[in-house]
Amino acid sequence: MLSTTGLPQGAVPKLERPGPLRDRVYEALLELITTRALQPGQHLVESELAGHLGVSRQPVREALQRLSTEGWVDLRPAQGAFVHEPTEEEADQLLTVRTLLEAEAARLAAANAGSAAIAALEELCAEGERAVAADDVDGAVATNARLHAKIMELAGNKVLAELAAQVDRRVRWYYTPVARQRGRQSWIEHRELIAAIADRDEQRAIEAMRTHTEQTRKMYHERGNQPR
Amino acid sequence: MLSTTGLPQGAVPKLERPGPLRDRVYEALLELITTRALQPGQHLVESELAGHLGVSRQPVREALQRLSTEGWVDLRPAQGAFVHEPTEEEADQLLTVRTLLEAEAARLAAANAGSAAIAALEELCAEGERAVAADDVDGAVATNARLHAKIMELAGNKVLAELAAQVDRRVRWYYTPVARQRGRQSWIEHRELIAAIADRDEQRAIEAMRTHTEQTRKMYHERGNQPR
C-alpha cells in the first residue's frame, strides 16, 4: 500500500525522538558498568547519578531496577545499589548456561538455515577474519557479536534469543580480557561451526558451538585471571 | 563462628519487616496475572492499581517495570502497561527453552546428588503421588513445583536456576489448564527421572526430563488449547 502523500516509505527519517528517559539512563549506566568506569562493588548513589546525568532520581531508580533484574547491580534494601561483583563460581556457571543456549541456537540454526542465510554467515565470518588479519581487535569483537546474533536470529526462537542476549552481555563483561586475546583461534572455530550449519548437521553444529565456548572457559582458567 | 549473644543462629524470627513496598506490589500483581484476574491484553492503569492496592503510583510503576523485563506485561511507551498476550508460537518456544534448562539441571543433579538429596527427592515424589491419589490437584501442582525446584537446587548452578525459575513460572501460566489434567502420568515420569538421578546416569536423566516436558507440549497441542 502506497501512502497518498507520495513520499517514499523508508526515506523519512522517522523524526528521531529521544525515547523514554529511563531507557537512555539505563543504556548510559550499562555502558559505564561494562567499560569499568563504575567498578564492581561500588556504591551507586541515586542523587549522584541523577545530578551527573542531569536528570531526576526517578528515571535513575527505574534504570537501576532493570539493571538489578538483569544481574548487573545488586539492590540491597534501604541501602542502595551496588555494582555486582562477579565471583569465579558465577562466571563459570554463566558460561555453562551460555554454552547451553548457544548450542541449542546452533542446532536450530542448522535445522532452519536457508542458503541465503548461510551465505550471510560466511560473509560475516570472512569479515571477522579480515579484521583479525588487520589486527583490528575491536572490529573482530564486534563482528563476533554480530555473527552470534545472526545465528541466534536463524534459530528463530525469540525467547531463547532474549535469554541468550542477556547472558551473552554479562559473559562479555566478565571475559573481556580473555576475549580480546582469543581472536584468531576463535574464527577458525567459527568456520567449522558455519560448515556444520551449512551441512544441516545439527549434532555437529552443537558440538562445534560447545567446543567453541568451552575453549573460552579453558582460556579463562589457564590464565588464572580473577574476574574481579 | 558463634554469636556472642549466645542466641541460636536461625531461631531468631529476624523481626519480620514488611520489606520494600514495590516487591509486595510486584507479588500482588503477579498473583493477579497468573490467576487470570487480570486478563491478557488488559490495559493496566497505574493510578487505578495504586488506588486499589492503597499505595502511591511509584511502587506500582517500579513493579510494572520489573514485570515488563520478565515478560509478564508489555510496556508501550507513553501508553502504559498491558498484560502480555501469549501467542501459540511463543508458548512453544518457551517450552523449548524450559526443556533445555530443565534437562541440563537434571544432568547436573545426576552428577552432583548425594544420597541424602536423593532421599529428599523420593520423599517429594511420594508426597506428590499421595496428593494425586487423594485427588488433591492443587497439592500435586505445588509439590511438582517443589520437586523441580529441588532438582534445580541440586544442580548447584544459581544462574541456571534463576533463568529456569522465570521460564517456569511463565510456562505454568500458559499451561495451567493442561497441567491440572496431567497429574497422574506426570508423577510416573518423575519416578523414572529420580531413578536416573539416583543412578548418577546423566544421559538417562536428560532423556527422562526431556520426555517429561515434551509430554506436556504434546498434551497441549493435542487438546488444541489456544493459550489466549
Next chain:
DNA sequence: GAATTGGCTTTCGCCTACAGTCTACGGCGC
C-alpha cells in the same frame, strides 16, 4: 457521504518534597 482536523480527556513521564532507616562519628562511662 466520507475524510480530515480541531479540541478535549485520559494517562503517562518526570520532578519535587517529606518521612523512615541505616551508618558513622563523637562523647561518656567503666
Next chain:
DNA sequence: GCGCCGTAGACTGTAGGCGAAAGCCAATTC
C-alpha cells in the same frame, strides 16, 4: 585506654503534583 550509647548526617522509600503526549470524538469541509 576500651567499649558502649547517643546523636547527626546521608541516603533510600514513598507520596503527591505538574507538564506533555496519545487517543477519541465531534464538528467541518469537500
